[in-house]
Amino acid sequence: MEKFSQMISQLTGIIWGLPMMLLLLGGGIYLTFRLKFFQIRYLPHIISQTFGKMFAKSNAPGSVTPFQATTSALASTMGAANIVGVPVAIALGGPGAIFWMWAVALIGMATKYSEVLLGIHYRQKNEEGEWVGGPMYYIDKGLGWKKAASFFAFALMIEIVASTMVQANSIATTVKGSFGISPVITGVVVMILVGLVTYGGIKSIGKVSERLIPLMVVLYLVSALAVLFVNISEIPAAFALIFQHALTPISATGGFAGAGVAAAIRWGLARGLYSNEAGMGTAPIAHSAAKNNHPAKQGFWGIFEVIVDTLIVCTITALVILTSGAWTKIGPNEASTMVTKALEPVFGASLSGMIISTALFFFVITTVIVIVYYGEKQAEYLFGTAFSKVMRFVYIASILIGTIGGLKFIWQFLDLMLACVVVPNMIALLFLSKKVRTITNDYFTKLSRKSDLKEQDDSNAAS
Structure with missing residues (x-):
């Protein structure tokens, strides 16, 4: 079994290296x-179409x-x-x-834009009247690759058990x-929470995530910005380090072992792709x-995701670590504690640990809720809505198994199934990039026409 585990580990290491x-x-x-x-x-x-319309209502077709x-x-x-x-990336790549x-x-x-655009373009209504879509639908309907679509759906359905x-x-x-609570108690509580939310489908998930995600992001960012305010004089130097060592090596200092340009590129790209x-x-x-009412407009929200996740939250995390000096005091083996250590001078050791633990707890809770929904949709595509409910119970049961550390051999397949x-x-x-470009051009052509018509109306009104 140990040799098998090593083989799987080596295989996934190769796949998730240069090829991926x-x-x-x-x-x-x-x-x-x-x-x-x-x-x-x-x-x-x-x-303007995303940040500017976060709370806008819509009568267009859709469920949320x-x-x-x-x-x-x-x-x-x-x-x-974002937090770990x-x-x-900084510990290993500088x-x-x-x-x-x-x-x-x-x-x-x-x-991300292309994925979301195609998801909307090829979506359809299921037996319960909800709009469903995703890669399995655009691979099937857009390319006619039914077997490839089923392979994707099956792989993701199984991957989510391990995830x-x-x-x-x-x-x-x-x-x-952080709180000394038994994993079994945690598992039961999480099972109940996830079960209650996922029972209501995407509408229930949307309502919960709409409130919880912004709340958690604000909690984390306010804590991080407090650290940056204290270390405000160090921010220019932090940006200088980022730009200077993107293309030049950096020598060892304190707990930091030093890094070459190749390491900076490798870990920056890997963490960015994963994030x-x-x-x-x-x-x-x-x-x-x-x-x-247009696939491109929802595609913009995919770009919004990347901006929030990587360009805002990950950047704030990086600045907290660099301005506080935590990256020079903590080695790579304990890199996951850097943010907590960076918060300690401002909030104290106990409160800092609670802030990060609470943020991670709710982030992971919402992650589990959403990936259970993803798994259900794969089961629905493959075997229908009735079987998707069966898989929901499988996923919820796997929560308790995971909290107590059971069936760890399944975890080894996580990266392989994700590939x-x-x-x-x-x-x-x-293969569908031409379709993406056509739909994108259609949107901006219509936008340009609306702009021209508005200018004509303004000109006529002025005359």
């Missing part, structure tokens, strides 16, 4: 060129508001990658890794360490339920 980085990064670059860098050219318009769909998708990306992943995290975010915007266990174990470990989940195919499953999800999705995005 080339697929995700290369695919994002191709889509960026294919769409003529629209995420940069039209950024002001994209921001665009913002609810986005917070549901954000629920599966916000959390450990960023310190790991401050310059953050520059490459930003770079991959700009590229990932095109990927739920890992997330649940993370919650149990955090709660036990925003662009290309993984999960976000469009949530977005496909959104009320929207089976990413590969067909990215290939489909590349």
Whole structure:
């Protein structure tokens, strides 16, 4: 069994090294060129349609508001990658890794936009009258690859069993360490919470995530900004470190072992790709339920996700670590504690631990709620709505198993199954890039016509 575990570990290490980085990064670059860098050219318009309309109501077809769909998708990306992943990137790649995290975010915007756009374009109503979509639908309906769509759906359905266990174990470990509560009690409480929310479907999930995700982001950011306020004089130097060491090595200092340019690029790209989940195919499953009258408009919310997750939250985390000096005092093996240590001078050791533990707890709770929904939709695509309810019970049961550390051998397949999800999705995005460009051009052509008509009306009114 040990040899088998080592073989799986080596295989996933190879897959999630250069091959996966080339697929995700290369695919994002191709889509960026294919769409003529629209995420940069039209950024002001994209921001006005997302940040500017977060609480706008819509009568367009769909089950939840665009913002609810986005917070549901954000629920599966916000959390450990932002609070723990960023310190790991800095510990192993140096401050310059953050520059490459930003770079991959700009590229990932095109990927996330394309996923969400296709999810809306190829969505359909299920037996219960809800809008459903995602990679399994655009692979099937857009390319006619039924077997590939079923492979994606089956791989994601199984992957979520392992993912739920890992997330649940993370919650149990955090709660036990911070509050001394038994993992079994934590498991039962989480099971009940997840069961109650997921029972109401995407509408219930949307309402919960719409309130909980912004609350948790604000809690974390306010705590982080308090640290930055105390260390405000160090912020320019922190940005200087990021830009300077993106292309030049940095020597060892304190607990930091030093890093070359290759390490900065490798860890910045890896953490960036993992953080925003662009290309993984999960976000469009949530977005496909959104009320929207044009696929491109919902695609902008995919870009909104990347901005919030990577360019805002991850950047704030990085600045907290760099300005506080925590990255020079703590070694790579304890990198996950950097944010807590950075908060300690402002909030004290006890309160800092509670802030981070509470934020992680609720981030992970919302993640579990959303990925259970994702798993249900895969089961529904493969076997119908009745079987999706069966899988819901499987996922909820796996929460308790995960909290007590059971069936750990299944966890070993997590990265391998995730690769089976990413590969067909990215290939489909590349083959459907022409459709993405056509729909995008349609939106901006109509927008341009509206602008021209408005100018004519204003000119006539003036005359």
